[in-house]
Amino acid sequence: MNSMLEVKDLKTGFDIDGDFYHAVDGVSFSVKPRQIVGIVGESGCGKSVMSLSIMKLLPKGIGRIAGGEVVFQGKNIESLSENEMNSIRGKDISMIFQEPMTSLNPVFTIGFQLEEIMLNHMNISKKEVRERAITLLQSVGISRPEKIVDEYPHQLSGGMRQRVMIAIAIACQPKLLIADEPTTALDVTVQAQILELLKSIQEKNDMSIILITHDLGVVAEMCDEVIVMYAGKIVERTNVDNLFHNPQHPYTKLLMASIPRMDEVVEELATIKGIVPSLKNMPQVGCRFVDRCPSATAECRTVTPKLAEVESGHEVSCLLYESSYPKESVR
Ligand SMILES: Nc1ncnc2c1ncn2[C@@H]1O[C@H](COP(=O)(O)OP(=O)(O)OP(=O)(O)O)[C@@H](O)[C@H]1O
Numbered sequence: 104m105n106s107m108l109e110v111k112d113l114k115t116g117f118d119i120d121g122d123f124y125h126a127v128d129g130v131s132f133s134v135k136p137r138q139i140v141g142i143v144g145e146s147g148c149g150k151s152v153m154s155l156s157i158m159k160l161l162p163k164g165i166g167r168i169a170g171g172e173v174v175f176q177g178k179n180i181e182s183l184s185e186n187e188m189n190s191i192r193g194k195d196i197s198m199i200f201q202e203p204m205t206s207l208n209p210v211f212t213i214g215f216q217l218e219e220i221m222l223n224h225m226n227i228s229k230k231e232v233r234e235r236a237i238t239l240l241q242s243v244g245i246s247r248p249e250k251i252v253d254e255y256p257h258q259l260s261g262g263m264r265q266r267v268m269i270a271i272a273i274a275c276q277p278k279l280l281i282a283d284e285p286t287t288a289l290d291v292t293v294q295a296q297i298l299e300l301l302k303s304i305q306e307k308n309d310m311s312i313i314l315i316t317h318d319l320g321v322v323a324e325m326c327d328e329v330i331v332m333y334a335g336k337i338v339e340r341t342n343v344d345n346l347f348h349n350p351q352h353p354y355t356k357l358l359m360a361s362i363p364r365m366d367e368v369v370e371e372l373a374t375i376k377g378i379v380p381s382l383k384n385m386p387q388v389g390c391r392f393v394d395r396c397p398s399a400t401a402e403c404r405t406v407t408p409k410l411a412e413v414e415s416g417h418e419v420s421c422l423l424y425e426s427s428y429p430k431e432s433v434r
Pocket residue numbers: 117126144145146147148149150151152153162165166317380381382
């Protein structure tokens with residue numbers, strides 16, 4: 104199989120006051136088996152809406168997929184019933200979030216929550232499930248798992264809770280893990296431990312990961328491929344090496360200039376002035392980054408750039424590069 108996941112021209116949005124607004128607008132990318140794909144961009148770029156679309160977990164009654172396809176292991180998720188989707192979620196695709204306290208149920212023990220997911224998805228006895236819960240806790244670096252299994256989420260530290268979330272997410276050995284800002288709420292030492300843990304599980308279980316983050320240090324540490332999103336669209340897609348050494352889109356360049364680097368002495372770190380446009384204020388033509396772009400021209404307000412390859416495996420959506428695109432690579 105070439106791709107574990109294929110997202111094709113995905114359009115997702117929200118019905119607000121009788122109008123429909125796109126939060127993800129024509130996004131295409133794929134994730135190969137065992138690949139770690141990072142999705143970066145400022146708050147409000149559509150990263151979380153995209154992952155909720157993949158999981159078919161958009162808020163009911165307001166959020167919906169309006170176009171395109173999400174194909175997981177060859178199956179278009181749009182064609183799957185809620186029951187079929189329930190059997191995929193947690194088993195084949197799992198998700199971990201930034202703040203485990205909101206995902207863990209405070210009234211049930213850690214063991215109950217781990218066992219529940221395995222009983223739902225695996226053909227396994229009550230005794231086996233208990234043993235496996237303890238082994239899983241051990242495998243995510245929790246000491247005294249026989250004791251922790253009977254404790255409640257509030258009895259654990261933030262780092263321990265995130266380890267528990269990872270144990271729940273990998274309990275059924277999913278093929279794809281979507282990690283949405285998994286370490287943002289943790290201090291740097293614990294963050295490094297959790298990232299190391301995720302990487303070792305990914306290698307051991309042959310899992311693919313979509314890692315959503317605004318932290319480029321995390322991207323450098325973890326990812327193979329990176330997608331840079333801005334205002335619901337992909338503005339650049341490339342491998343990690345290119346992202347750091349050969350960024351092309353003005354937005355990516357500014358993101359790069361806003362992080363401290365060991366190999367360069369700079370007077371002042373760059374900041375990106377302004378904010379991501381809200382859904383209601385999204386420009387309908389032209390480049391969505393135009394108001395904040397140091398390289399913008401008048402044309403950027405009237406011509407919508409297309410994502411195209413500037414070199415093999417490196418796509419950019421910016422008029423600055425459009426004249427150099429090979430015609431057949433534009434999409
Ligand atoms: N339930 C919702 N109802 C209406 N608009 C929403 C809803 N959820 C998200 N949005 C809007 O969709 C856009 C994309 O939001 P999203 O949460 O995907 O951004 P993000 O890149 O994940 O940001 P963050 O890093 O802060 O999580 C934003 O403009 C946001 O306000």
